[in-house]
Amino acid sequence: MRYWWKKNLFKIGFPVLSALVGLLLWQIFTSLSDIPSFIFPKPSEVWQRLLSVIKDGSLLFHTLVTLQEVILGLALGLLAAIITGYFLAKSRLVEQVLAPYIVASQSIPIVAIAPLLVIWLGPGILSKILTSALIVFFPVLVNTIVGLRSVPSELYDLLRSLHASSWQRIIKLEIPAAMPVFLGGLRIGATLAVIGAVVGEFVGADQGLGFLVNVGRGLYDTSLVFVAVFTLVVLALALYGSVVLLENRLLSWQKHNGES
Amino acid sequence: MKLPKIVVILAVILMMVSCVPGMPANLVPGELTHVRLPMGYVPNVQYAPFYTAVEKGFYAEEGIELEFDYSYETDGVALVGANDLQFSLVSGEQVPIARGQGIPIVYVMAWYSEYPVAVIAKSDQNLKTPQDLAGKRVGLPGLFGANYVGLRALMDYAGLDENDLTLESIGFTQVEALAADTSQVVVGYIANEPIQLAAQGYELDVLQVADYLELVSNGLITNEKTIAENPDLVQRMVRATMRGIQYAVEHPQEAYELCMNYVDGLENADQDVQFQVMEASMDLYQTDPYGYSSPQSWSNMQNVLLDMGMLKHPINLEEAYSNEFIQ
Numbered sequence: 316m317r318y319w320w321k322k323n324l325f326k327i328g329f330p331v332l333s334a335l336v337g338l339l340l341w342q343i344f345t346s347l348s349d350i351p352s353f354i355f356p357k358p359s360e361v362w363q364r365l366l367s368v369i370k371d372g373s374l375l376f377h378t379l380v381t382l383q384e385v386i387l388g389l390a391l392g393l394l395a396a397i398i399t400g401y402f403l404a405k406s407r408l409v410e411q412v413l414a415p416y417i418v419a420s421q422s423i424p425i426v427a428i429a430p431l432l433v434i435w436l437g438p439g440i441l442s443k444i445l446t447s448a449l450i451v452f453f454p455v456l457v458n459t460i461v462g463l464r465s466v467p468s469e470l471y472d473l474l475r476s477l478h479a480s481s482w483q484r485i486i487k488l489e490i491p492a493a494m495p496v497f498l499g500g501l502r503i504g505a506t507l508a509v510i511g512a513v514v515g516e517f518v519g520a521d522q523g524l525g526f527l528v529n530v531g532r533g534l535y536d537t538s539l540v541f542v543a544v545f546t547l548v549v550l551a552l553a554l555y556g557s558v559v560l561l562e563n564r565l566l567s568w569q570k571h572n573g574e575s
Numbered sequence: 576m577k578l579p580k581i582v583v584i585l586a587v588i589l590m591m592v593s594c595v596p597g598m599p600a601n602l603v604p605g606e607l608t609h610v611r612l613p614m615g616y617v618p619n620v621q622y623a624p625f626y627t628a629v630e631k632g633f634y635a636e637e638g639i640e641l642e643f644d645y646s647y648e649t650d651g652v653a654l655v656g657a658n659d660l661q662f663s664l665v666s667g668e669q670v671p672i673a674r675g676q677g678i679p680i681v682y683v684m685a686w687y688s689e690y691p692v693a694v695i696a697k698s699d700q701n702l703k704t705p706q707d708l709a710g711k712r713v714g715l716p717g718l719f720g721a722n723y724v725g726l727r728a729l730m731d732y733a734g735l736d737e738n739d740l741t742l743e744s745i746g747f748t749q750v751e752a753l754a755a756d757t758s759q760v761v762v763g764y765i766a767n768e769p770i771q772l773a774a775q776g777y778e779l780d781v782l783q784v785a786d787y788l789e790l791v792s793n794g795l796i797t798n799e800k801t802i803a804e805n806p807d808l809v810q811r812m813v814r815a816t817m818r819g820i821q822y823a824v825e826h827p828q829e830a831y832e833l834c835m836n837y838v839d840g841l842e843n844a845d846q847d848v849q850f851q852v853m854e855a856s857m858d859l860y861q862t863d864p865y866g867y868s869s870p871q872s873w874s875n876m877q878n879v880l881l882d883m884g885m886l887k888h889p890i891n892l893e894e895a896y897s898n899e900f901i902q
Contacts, residue, residue, distance in 0.1 A: 351656065351677070351678070352677075353657075353673075353677070353678055354653060354656075430746050434748050434752070434755070434757075438744055438757075518746040519716065519717065519743075519746030521717070521718050521743070526717070529717055530719055532649050533672075534719070534885060535652065535653065535673050535676040535678055536676065
């Protein structure tokens with residue numbers, strides 16, 4: 316019991332305490348300074364605005380729109396990165412041919428191509444899904460390649476000696492072996508997916524949390540901007556936490572092996 | 576002795592970085608008052624009067640050293656409201672919206688006489704009156720800003736609401752959206768999108784908001800503190816800007832050439848189109864008298880914003896603008 320308390324105080328208590336102290340300092344700073352609320356609102360004003368958008372249902376609506384874009388963008392980015400990553404990891408030739416394009420594509424700021432995606436794909440959800448997928452693609456791709464290349468060659472020899480099929484090699488060896496590194500990429504990708512969707516919404520959208528930020532800015536309602544930004548942070552943290560949970564579940568065999 | 580590769584690479588990078596020309600040393604302002612002016616948009620020929628006023632020394636003669644700042648319009652409003660800057664160029668609707676949020680800005684000089692927003696369609700869409708917007712797919716940058724306000728003003732005039740047409744937020748891609756027929760109608764600035772589209776050979780129908788409703792348009796703002804503590808600076812700023820407007824209108828070719836010093840890539844752009852954009856902007860400058868905004872235009876703007884819900888309560892319009900500095 317004492318151990319549980321100690322562990323959770325460290326894991327939950329300190330972050331919550333840190334957040335509360337941060338809020339308190341923010342409130343004191345904005346109350347004592349004469350910074351107007353359209354430049355930097357007080358936490359109490361942001362809280363009031365949060366309650367109002369929860370009450371009228373608009374926060375939930377816009378959050379669900381962004382969440383949908385993020386999940387679909389993440390799924391698309393993952394799928395593209397895993398398939399491409401597999402072939403790149405397996406063939407040096409494919410890597411040599413595709414690497415310049417992939418690396419070059421990463422040097423293009425997503426904000427620069429987002430307007431083009433709106434022109435090509437229209438102002439609907441598709442352009443937001445694609446901006447999200449594009450930003451997810453690279454970190455997951457790199458980790459997929461690194462993960463697959465880290466599989467020890469002796470294990471391939473072992474499966475060959477057991478006459479394992481290609482499918483069995485993928486399922487029994489490559490996926491489990493690459494999983495830890497791949498999940499590291501997914502952690503980064505999950506948070507980047509939120510940024511990608513919001514960039515898409517900034518360019519042209521009439522719904523979603525990025526749109527809510529634009530509305531707040533357009534109306535000098537800085538409290539609304541803060542509400543939308545904090546909701547985005549919560550969304551990114553929730554996605555990150557989900558990946559960590561998934562990681563704990565999928566990699567539990569590693570712990571058992573370590574303990575045995 | 577052979578240096579390690581990494582040291583050589585770092586040394587080369589360092590040399591390249593050190594070769595990048597630095598920011599010019601701060602000019603010694605002398606007796607000049609330094610004014611940073613947020614323009615609300617990228618460098619563009621529409622700002623010809625301001626470039627002209629700098630180049631002809633009108634600001635310097637008034638004791639002002641002007642620095643252009645191409646940040647967002649809303650940032651300009653917030654910075655002026657917080658008294659971090661003294662002036663900004665903004666679209667007319669920003670003033671009631673900002674004052675409705677308690678931001679103490681004051682509009683002191685009209686730059687455009689007419690609200691510059693228009694709805695544009697290819698002629699096969701048969702957009703002859705605002706009522707023809709009914710049933711159309713209308714693309715606009717977003718549900719905020721001058722384009723949205725202008726469209727809603729036209730819709731109000733035509734007795735339409737948002738259920739009568741489809742609004743699509745397409746970012747600043749109006750030219751492409753209309754050319755590719757992804758939007759049947761787009762909302763843009765009269766001095767920009769219609770000229771760009773016409774230059775590509777499209778026959779267009781264009782309805783300008785100002786032909787149906789008088790709304791306060793783009794102009795110069797300051798804040799209450801600057802007016803109270805330094806009215807002379809406001810007077811000098813307005814006077815120099817108005818001289819720039821007048822000079823640019825009277826010498827369009829020279830004004831266009833002066834724009835070359837400020838608008839990167841203008842030499843390589845389509846000169847005819849860019850000159851037309853500047854001329855169309857000049858048509859908008861010509862308020863009578865220069866710099867004047869009418870009480871009716873303010874009252875109409877307030878009503879549109881109240882109808883849209885962008886303004887929750889009426890504001891005291893007399894505090895929002897002043898024509899005294901254009902005298």
